[in-house]
Amino acid sequence: MEKARAGWVEVISGCMFSGKTEELIRRLRRAQIARQQVQVFKPLIDTRYGLERVRSHNGLDIEAIPVPHARAILDHLQPGTTVVGIDEAQFFDWEIADVVQALAERGIRVIVAGLDMDFRGEPFGPMPLLMAQADQVDKLHAICVVCGAPATRTQRLINGRPARYDDPVILVGGSETYEARCRRCHVVPREATETP
Numbered sequence: 031m032e033k034a035r036a037g038w039v040e041v042i043s044g045c046m047f048s049g050k051t052e053e054l055i056r057r058l059r060r061a062q063i064a065r066q067q068v069q070v071f072k073p074l075i076d077t078r079y080g081l082e083r084v085r086s087h088n089g090l091d092i093e094a095i096p097v098p099h100a101r102a103i104l105d106h107l108q109p110g111t112t113v114v115g116i117d118e119a120q121f122f123d124w125e126i127a128d129v130v131q132a133l134a135e136r137g138i139r140v141i142v143a144g145l146d147m148d149f150r151g152e153p154f155g156p157m158p159l160l161m162a163q164a165d166q167v168d169k170l171h172a173i174c175v176v177c178g179a180p181a182t183r184t185q186r187l188i189n190g191r192p193a194r195y196d197d198p199v200i201l202v203g204g205s206e207t208y209e210a211r212c213r214r215c216h217v218v219p220r221e222a223t224e225t226p
């Protein structure tokens with residue numbers, strides 16, 4: 031008996047503005063050109079660019095299905111789908127790792143994009159687990175807006191000042207609240223006395 035085609039998991043990670051969504055869309059478009067059947071999912075929490083699209087900071091976009099939790103991806107999966115894209119994976123519950131594994135076991139190529147670290151520089155949600163279980167991981171860099179070096183961190187600014195360590199982890203937003211920064215220029219005050 032012929033063995034089923036093996037699936038594959040790719041993770042595209044990095045800080046905000048590093049080109050994760052751009053790269054996700056590039057890979058998905060190439061898959062469509064290759065006549066693969068593609069489905070794209072995103073967490074319902076991210077409503078920045080309209081409900082049913084994933085969009086990059088420089089305006090590329092692709093149709094996407096918003097889902098309230100990871101398991102719902104399996105409910106929406108169509109029988110002929112061969113490639114699944116998932117954006118903003120850091121916002122999903124931990125079950126996303128099992129869902130991604132299950133898709134790969136069904137022979138599907140899964141391409142996941144998400145923030146590796148939150149604004150504090152700490153691992154973000156299920157991303158470390160997804161990265162550990164992936165077949166391929168690409169960590170992208172942005173440009174530090176302060177010094178021009180490669181950026182690996184995301185700076186959160188509240189009223190123009192660095193957000194403090196005890197701020198809530200989840201705050202949906204774009205360039206009005208976040209900047210790409212290198213390790214040296216990234217600031218997260220821990221103590222009240224450190225805030226100007």
Ligand SMILES: Nc1ncnc2c1ncn2[C@@H]1O[C@H](COP(=O)(O)OP(=O)(O)O)[C@@H](O)[C@H]1O
Binds near residue numbers: 044047171175210
């Ligand atoms: N500091 C920055 N460094 C690099 N690209 C930036 C920066 N600020 C804005 N951009 C724009 O953001 C685009 C990447 O957007 P996107 O793919 O949505 O990133 P991500 O999904 O990683 O947040 C770049 O091609 C560039 O046009």
Ligand SMILES: Cc1cn([C@H]2C[C@H](O)[C@@H](COP(=O)(O)O)O2)c(=O)[nH]c1=O
Binds near residue numbers: 046051150184199
């Ligand atoms: C660092 C950080 C980011 N977020 C939010 C802000 C945006 O809505 C997304 C990231 O989008 P992108 O496609 O990577 O540009 O995540 C957050 O909620 N908490 C954080 O610490």
Ligand SMILES: [Zn+2]
Binds near residue numbers: 178179211
């Ligand atoms: Zn810098």
